[in-house]
């Protein structure tokens with residue numbers, strides 16, 4: 001490939017570890033207690049994880065809440081790949097059936113979950129998708145990391161860590177179920 005046509009791949013430098021496996025675990029335990037406290041139990045609560053890393057987070061939180069409340073919590077999955085605003089709106093839409101999330105969200109107090117909250121565009125798309133599947137009574141957002149730089153009026157009710165970042169930085173959440181390792185890293189784009 002000539003120098004003119006060569007596509008330069010961005011380079012990243014690791015700046016440090018923000019959370020270890022045990023810190024992630026402790027944070028999820030705290031968030032499980034916060035949810036139970038704010039919802040006065042968990043009977044009407046349904047957890048919905050956004051693919052990809054929101055899903056294992058929702059499953060883990062479901063187990064933790066069940067341990068506290070002694071009854072199972074519905075845990076569902078939202079795949080928003082067809083709802084992204086960077087894709088053509090004329091493109092294919094997923095088949096919409098109430099069961100596609102994993103349970104019927106209508107009338108439920110939904111806690112939408114993702115690993116990182118940045119511009120808010122993923123959550124906007126997730127809300128679009130969620131309301132195609134039913135009419136929840138309420139929707140709250142839980143994220144492991146809020147790194148700021150919102151481009152939409154979206155905020156999380158439950159936040160693991162608030163990490164102020166520059167736009168050149170990236171938060172990398174690594175979870176065993178997806179990445180085969182467990183930690184949160186701060187990474188920086190280098191010229």
Ligand SMILES: O=P(O)(O)OC[C@H]1O[C@H](OP(=O)(O)OP(=O)(O)O)[C@H](O)[C@@H]1O
Nearest residue numbers: 052053114115116117118119120121122
């Ligand atoms: O607030 P936003 O600007 O939308 O950014 C947050 C989203 O970015 C990441 O997903 P990414 O698109 O990197 O996909 P991945 O999780 O599947 O790697 C992260 O998991 C959030 O879903």
Ligand SMILES: O=c1cc[nH]c(=O)[nH]1
Nearest residue numbers: 116118169170171172
């Ligand atoms: O820093 C960021 C921004 C968006 N999504 C991530 O996973 N990390």
